[in-house]
Amino acid sequence: MMRTETPRPIFLKDYEPSAYLVDEVRLDIVLDPTATRVTARSKVRLNPAVKQRKGGPLVLDGELLELLEIKIDSKVLATKDYSVSERQLTIKSPPVKPFTLEIATTCNPEANKALSGLYLSRGIYCTQCEAQGFRRITYFLDRPDVLATYTTRIEGDPETTPVLLANGNPVERGTLDRGRRHYAVWRDPHPKPAYLFAMVAGHLGSVASTFETMSGRKVDLTIYVEPGKEDRCGWAMECLKRSMRWDEERFGREYDLDVFNIVAVSDFNMGAMENKGLNVFNDRLVLASPETATDTAFFNIDRVIAHEYFHNWTGNRITCRDWFQLCLKEGLTVFRDQLYSGDFRSPAVQRISEVRHLKAGQFPEDAGPLAHPVRPDRFIEINNFYTMTVYEKGAELCRMIHTLLGADGFRKGMDLYFERHDGEAATVEDFIACFADSSGRDFSQFMTWYEQAGTPKLTCVLDYDEKARTATLTVTQETPPTPGQARKKPLHIPMRLALLGGNGNELPLELAKGEMTGDVLEITKKKETFRFTNVPSRPVPSLLRGFSAPVNLEIDLSDADLAFLMTHDADGFNRWQATQDYATRLLVAGVAAIREGTRAPSPTAFTRALGAIVYDDRLEAAYRAQALALPSEADIARVIGSDVDPGAIHRARNALRRRVSRDLRDLLADIYARNAIRGAYAPTPEQMGKRSLRNVALSVLAASNGADDVARARKHFETAKNLTDELAGFGVLCDVRGPEREAAVARFHKRWKNDHLVIDSWFAMQAASSLPNTLATVRALLEHPLMALTNPNKARSLIGSFAANQVMFNRPDGKGYDLVADSILAIDKFNPQIAARLLTSFRSWRTLEAERRGKAEETLRRVKETSPLSRDVFEIVTRILG
Ligand code: PHE
Ligand code: ZN
Numbered sequence: 014m015m016r017t018e019t020p021r022p023i024f025l026k027d028y029e030p031s032a033y034l035v036d037e038v039r040l041d042i043v044l045d046p047t048a049t050r051v052t053a054r055s056k057v058r059l060n061p062a063v064k065q066r067k068g069g070p071l072v073l074d075g076e077l078l079e080l081l082e083i084k085i086d087s088k089v090l091a092t093k094d095y096s097v098s099e100r101q102l103t104i105k106s107p108p109v110k111p112f113t114l115e116i117a118t119t120c121n122p123e124a125n126k127a128l129s130g131l132y133l134s135r136g137i138y139c140t141q142c143e144a145q146g147f148r149r150i151t152y153f154l155d156r157p158d159v160l161a162t163y164t165t166r167i168e169g170d171p172e173t174t175p176v177l178l179a180n181g182n183p184v185e186r187g188t189l190d191r192g193r194r195h196y197a198v199w200r201d202p203h204p205k206p207a208y209l210f211a212m213v214a215g216h217l218g219s220v221a222s223t224f225e226t227m228s229g230r231k232v233d234l235t236i237y238v239e240p241g242k243e244d245r246c247g248w249a250m251e252c253l254k255r256s257m258r259w260d261e262e263r264f265g266r267e268y269d270l271d272v273f274n275i276v277a278v279s280d281f282n283m284g285a286m287e288n289k290g291l292n293v294f295n296d297r298l299v300l301a302s303p304e305t306a307t308d309t310a311f312f313n314i315d316r317v318i319a320h321e322y323f324h325n326w327t328g329n330r331i332t333c334r335d336w337f338q339l340c341l342k343e344g345l346t347v348f349r350d351q352l353y354s355g356d357f358r359s360p361a362v363q364r365i366s367e368v369r370h371l372k373a374g375q376f377p378e379d380a381g382p383l384a385h386p387v388r389p390d391r392f393i394e395i396n397n398f399y400t401m402t403v404y405e406k407g408a409e410l411c412r413m414i415h416t417l418l419g420a421d422g423f424r425k426g427m428d429l430y431f432e433r434h435d436g437e438a439a440t441v442e443d444f445i446a447c448f449a450d451s452s453g454r455d456f457s458q459f460m461t462w463y464e465q466a467g468t469p470k471l472t473c474v475l476d477y478d479e480k481a482r483t484a485t486l487t488v489t490q491e492t493p494p495t496p497g498q499a500r501k502k503p504l505h506i507p508m509r510l511a512l513l514g515g516n517g518n519e520l521p522l523e524l525a526k527g528e529m530t531g532d533v534l535e536i537t538k539k540k541e542t543f544r545f546t547n548v549p550s551r552p553v554p555s556l557l558r559g560f561s562a563p564v565n566l567e568i569d570l571s572d573a574d575l576a577f578l579m580t581h582d583a584d585g586f587n588r589w590q591a592t593q594d595y596a597t598r599l600l601v602a603g604v605a606a607i608r609e610g611t612r613a614p615s616p617t618a619f620t621r622a623l624g625a626i627v628y629d630d631r632l633e634a635a636y637r638a639q640a641l642a643l644p645s646e647a648d649i650a651r652v653i654g655s656d657v658d659p660g661a662i663h664r665a666r667n668a669l670r671r672r673v674s675r676d677l678r679d680l681l682a683d684i685y686a687r688n689a690i691r692g693a694y695a696p697t698p699e700q701m702g703k704r705s706l707r708n709v710a711l712s713v714l715a716a717s718n719g720a721d722d723v724a725r726a727r728k729h730f731e732t733a734k735n736l737t738d739e740l741a742g743f744g745v746l747c748d749v750r751g752p753e754r755e756a757a758v759a760r761f762h763k764r765w766k767n768d769h770l771v772i773d774s775w776f777a778m779q780a781a782s783s784l785p786n787t788l789a790t791v792r793a794l795l796e797h798p799l800m801a802l803t804n805p806n807k808a809r810s811l812i813g814s815f816a817a818n819q820v821m822f823n824r825p826d827g828k829g830y831d832l833v834a835d836s837i838l839a840i841d842k843f844n845p846q847i848a849a850r851l852l853t854s855f856r857s858w859r860t861l862e863a864e865r866r867g868k869a870e871e872t873l874r875r876v877k878e879t880s881p882l883s884r885d886v887f888e889i890v891t892r893i894l895g
Contacts, residue, residue, distance in 0.1 A: 020884045022391040025337040031154055033071050033107075034060045035161045036204075040151070044138055044169035044214055046123045049131060050081075053118075053151040055161070058111035071104040074145070075152035077120060077130070084115040102152040116152050125149070126803050126843035134280035135239070137215030138174065139293060143286060144336055144395045147207035157333045158438040160204035167212055168196040174214040176237060180205070180289045182271045201289055203269065204436065206332055211288030213237070213276045220246040224254055226268055227261040237276040238300065245300040248696065249275065249314055256319040259353050264427060266326045275299065275318075279769060282805050282846050283399065285317050287324035294321070297770050297806060303694035303735040305771050308704055310736075311696035315357075320350040326431065334438040336395045340387045340463070341441055343399075344407020348415075351408060358698040360559075361585025362635045368560045368586070371409065375401035375563070376468055377651055381856045382895045384466040384495035388441050393888040396846045402466070409563040410462050416507045416533060416561050417459075418452050425451040458505040458537060466495040469504055471536070473568040477551040483525065484512060484548045489540045490564075496895065506536040509561040512545065512552035517581025523547050533561065553577050558584040572598070572618060579622040585636065592626065592640045593648075595619050596669065600649050603665030608658060616669060620676040628680050634688065635702030641709045643669060646819040650860070658862045659823040663783065670716035681710040685725070694735045701737075708741035715745045723749055730757055740774055747782040754784075772799055773810040780814035780821075787821045788828055795836070802840050805847050812836045816854035823861065827868030830855070834872045837886070838879055845883030852876070852889045859895075870894075 034057070041052040059067065080097055083090040085107065095104045107114075125132035130149025131140050140150065148155040165179035171192065181201025188195045218240040224232045234253060236246045253275065260266040270290045277299035285294040298317045301310060327349060328342035355363040378384060378401050385398070387407045392398050415423040426448035434443055441463050449456045469492040476485045488508075492501035509532050512520045522532060525544040529535070534543060553574050557566045570578075575598070578591035599616050606613040626632065626640045646666055650657045674681070688707040690700055711729055715722040723746075730742025739761075746757040758779065765771040776799075780791050794800055794811055802808045812833060816822050822829040833854060841848035858869035876882075877890045 020393045020887060022393045025335070025388075025390040028335050028337070030063050031060055031156060031159050032063055032065055032069055033057055033154060035154055035159055038161045038163045040163065040165045040210075042165065042167045042212060044167065044174060045119075046133060047121050048079075048119045049122055049138075050117065050119050051151045053114075053116050053153065055114045055116075055153070056111060057107070057114050059109065067109045068106050071107045071114075073102045073104070073116075073152040074100065074148035074155040075102050075118070076100055076149050077125075078118040078149070078152065079120070080152075081117040081119065082115075083117075084113075086112050087115070100148075118151055120149060127846065128280055128282045128805070128844060129846065131212075132280070134278045136173065137213065137217065137276075137278055138169075139213050139215075139276065139278050140211050140288075141282065141286060141293065142210050142288070143208040145208070147210055150210075153207050155207050157206040157208060157335060160206055160332070160436075160438065162200075162202055162204050163210060164198065164200045165210075165212060166196055166198045167214055168194055169214050171195040173216060176217045176219070177212075177214050178237070178274055178276065178291055179212040180210060180291050182290075201270075203289060203330070205289050205329060206438065209287070209289045209329055209332075211286070211291045211293055213278075213291065213293065216240060217276070218243045220250060222250050222254070224257050224268070224273075226257070228267060230267075230271075232257075232268055232270070233272045235272070235274050236299065237274065238296065239277070239279070242277075242296075242300055245302045245305065248301045248311060249299045249318055252315040252318040253322060255315075255357075256322040256353065259319070259356065260323055260326070260349075263352065263356075264326070264349070264424070264431075266323075266431070268325065269330070273322075279806070280804055282844070285321045287321045287328055289325070289329050292321045294318075295806065297773070300770060301696075305736055305768060307737045307740055307774075308696060308701040312354075312701070316350050316354055319353045320346055323349045323353075330436065331430070331434045332438045334440050336392070336398070337388055337390065338440050339395075339398060340403045340407035340410075341439060341444055343404045344387065344409075345411050345444070347404050347408035348411035351412075359585070359633055359636065361589065362633065362639060362698075362702070364559055364586045365589050365636075365639045367405075371401070371405045371563065372651070373645065373647060375405045376565075377647070377857050378402055378853075379406070379466060379468045379495070380493070380651070380654075381859065382496060382893050383853060383856045383889070386464050386466045386498075388463040390464070394845075394849070394884045396885055397849055397888055406563055413462070413507050413562055414448055414456075414459070416509065417454070417530075417535070418448060419530075422452050423448075458503075461502050461504050465492060465501055465504070466498055467492045467501065469501075469506070469562075469564045471506065471508075471557070471562075471564045471566050473554070473556055473566065475552075475554050475568070477548065479551070482546065482548050484545045484552055486534075486543045486545070486554070487540070488536050488543070490536060491539070496892065503537060503539045506562045506564065508534045508536055508556060509558035510534060511555045511558065511584065512548065513555055513577075513581060514552060515550055517577075517583065519583065520545075520548055520552055532558070555582050555584055555587045557587075559586045560590075570594075576618050576622045580625060588626075589636070589639055592623060593644055595622070597644050597649065597652055600644060600662075600665050600669055601652060603668060604649065604653065604658070604661045607661045607664055613665070613668070616672050617676070620673055623673065624677050624680055627677065627684065633698075633702050634706040635698065638702065638705040638709045641673075641706070641713060643673070647817070650819065650857070653860075655860050656862050657857075657860045659819045659865070660825070663820045667716065670713060674713050674716040678714070681714050684710045685714065704735075704737050704741075708738065711741060712745050715749075718749070723751075723753055727753055727757070731760070736771065736774075740778065743774075744778050744781075747778045748784060750784060766799065769799075769804075770806075773806050776800065776807065776810040777814040780811050781818050783818070783820055787815070787818065788824065788832065791815050791821075791832060802836065803843060805844070808836070808840060808847055808851065812840075812851055813854075816851065822854065823865050823869075825864055825868075827865070827872065830869050830872040834876050838876065841883050841886050845885035848883065849885035849889045852886055852893070855893055858893070 035055045037056040039054040043050040122131045122133045129146040167177040177197035179199035181199050184200050185198040217237040219237045221235045275292045277294045277296035281295035327345045429451045430447040445456050472489045474487045523546045525546050575595040582588035603613040627637050646662050649662045688703045726745040733739035816833045837848045
């Protein structure tokens with residue numbers, strides 16, 4: 014696990030197919046906490062597609078394994094016929110004819126705190142194989158282009174492991190040794206790469222249901238959880254069935270096994286994992302009740318259950334040829350889960366939350382030292398590439414194809430993809446070819462999106478000629494340099510747009526020359542001009558509607574234009590964008606004013622237009638809540654881009670919040686009063702919208718820190734009937750200086766100390782506080798009996814939230830950086846993936862003002878100099894320092 018020599022990257026251009034293939038695997042797993050014995054019998058043959066010297070060495074991956082015995086065609090292999098290193102097993106000259114390879118090893122689940130391979134989590138045996146965890150279970154060709162069928166036999170103690178699960182369908186169960194042991198056999202008939210293997214064993218409660226597929230087959234669905242938590246599985250089960258139906262209706266995809274199992278575990282590095290027929294989930298993405306899960310958690314459970322389920326086709330049946338193609342399954346599956354979510358709530362609200370997420374996470378990644386293409390061309394540690402760029406920008410690329418081809422054209426391309434590549438390990442080129450072939454369109458320039466990192470800047474200028482009645486739009490695109498890519502090519506960018514007339518009406522779009530499909534303009538050159546004719550009056554442009562491409566749009570609009578768009582734009586997304594743009598303009602000016610000691614511009618026109626949206630009952634509550642939520646401190650930092658002063662940003666944002674609070678006081682109090690929900694809690698878009706509007710109102714009101722506002726928040730917190738409201742109140746109180754805060758912290762702890770998921774929010778909220786003593790609070794919480802950095806959710810709640818707290822993490826004295834770095838180094842000793850992930854919090858350090866930048870650099874150098882470091886952390890720190 015730890016570095017002994019400088020790790021070297023591997024490159025996409027060096028891809029070569031495997032010399033050997035495995036068609037069939039039989040795994041025999043005998044469970045034991047410290048020495049689980051695994052016997053793998055594989056049918057191996059030479060890959061006919063590879064020209065090679067017959068009988069070359071067979072090189073298998075393997076890590077942290079104890080090798081017991083190797084047999085080829087039942088004969089024990091002599092030690093001289095193979096060699097073992099820290100990461101490989103080489104069989105020097107295997108037979109030329111197909112043969113059976115039998116390898117017996119042991120591994121130590123209890124000692125596995127990296128949570129990759131086979132590990133024990135709260136008494137439950139569980140595996141995580143993506144991307145390269147299977148090699149910690151047995152020696153194998155652990156690469157996604159080696160597809161085999163798996164039969165898995167698990168043997169264990171019936172007392173501690175009554176439930177025995179693996180991929181595929183159950184085929185046999187039995188007891189041994191007069192009931193002292195038992196076993197189960199599972200068979201997965203669908204060939205799959207090793208990263209989709211999974212097994213789970215333990216004492217688990219369960220909730221079962223059934224689903225009838227489109228062709229009338231019955232599928233048994235079961236969700237396994239910690240005993241006693243069965244009553245928190247109802248929502249997840251509902252989501253699963255909805256997802257299964259949705260994929261049939263929207264993509265014609267049917268499920269393909271007799272059972273579908275989900276297991277929730279407490280220690281998990283990521284959100285969830287799509288193992289064939291046996292999805293493993295972080296329990297925070299399964300367990301939900303109104304008292305213990307927020308609306309956001311309910312929403313995320315739905316989204317992630319759908320995401321993992323959708324992987325059955327996009328990821329499992331069609332998998333990736335190599336790990337560089339990760340976006341092939343992830344970007345596409347995120348896009349699919351976004352379409353799914355969009356079918357159950359309003360399109361504007363859905364799109365706003367997608368774009369907020371993209372801009373908050375992916376844009377800074379793309380603008381900093383960790384920028385990489387959606388399909389990277391090199392990596393040291395693949396686990397470092399499960400990024401916002403691969404997932405979220407990857408989804409945006411699929412969305413652009415959808416925009417270019419229309420819903421039907423997109424579906425045609427997808428149908429062809431499933432038809433052509435089912436059962437295969439494919440590439441991005443294969444995927445794109447399906448859209449090119451089914452539509453007859455040329456996607457060669459579009460491919461650049463996959464190869465080129467960085468967020469393009471799209472600068473637009475609109476000129477109106479009153480005499481000629483023409484409007485001329487000049488568009489220039491420029492992608493800034495990113496590490497390893499100094500020069501950039503122009504991209505193929507779909508831009509949805511409208512030109513708005515004086516009362517907000519949409520003017521017809523007639524191009525003087527060239528064509529456009531509907532309201533989509535296709536931009537392909539570095540600089541282009543589009544002339545619209547028959548434009549009766551000076552229009553206000555509404556560009557990049559629905560955020561039709563992942564770019565930074567620049568257009569010189571006046572304050573009055575922005576207020577106009579805030580009031581009139583019929584595109585819900587762009588109307589919201591106008592509120593954000595106007596607020597951002599005020600905030601950036603506010604920051605400059607604070608730093609220069611000058612006066613900030615007046616926000617009166619903004620708060621008036623905002624008030625009109627927030628109070629417009631014809632608009633959905635969820636939408637109004639999104640309008641009322643000002644850009645975050647990180648959003649402002651991103652827009653400022655260099656010489657960033659997080660302290661000034663914090664003050665400027667608070668000042669604007671106070672102004673909104675003052676100008677809209679009566680209106681917000683009225684919204685608060687009128688949006689209380691009387692009936693029982695339900696995770697419906699309507700109720701969620703009302704709660705979020707009411708809770709944003711609560712928080713904006715409290716920005717002025719009046720005694721009444723604190724009292725309101727306190728009452729809200731103490732009388733809340735669900736976690737959404739309780740945490741909204743708690744969050745407000747965490748920012749209040751004084752006894753209310755202490756009381757709330759104590760009360761919340763007392764109420765939830767026995768619930769490991771709810772208590773994560775208690776840690777997170779305190780770490781997110783902007784009160785000056787937050788650093789000390791977080792230090793103390795690190796020692797709290799309920800804190801455990803070995804649990805990824807806990808590490809994320811405390812360290813992750815603190816690192817996302819712009820003012821506190823970026824303290825001018827550098828103590829925020831030190832706290833985070835020290836925790837990262839501690840975590841790196843047992844869980845490199847989580848350590849490396851937390852380290853990415855430093856990715857924007859170069860954009861900071863000089864003093865903080867110096868401190869951050871010092872801290873990063875200290876991390877880099879530490880020895881030993883995992884490959885994961887080594888790669889991130891090296892790239893961040895550049
Ligand atoms: N493949 C998982 C998903 O996105 C994510 C994951 C990656 C989980 C690596 C575990 C390990 O659905
Ligand atoms: Zn995924």
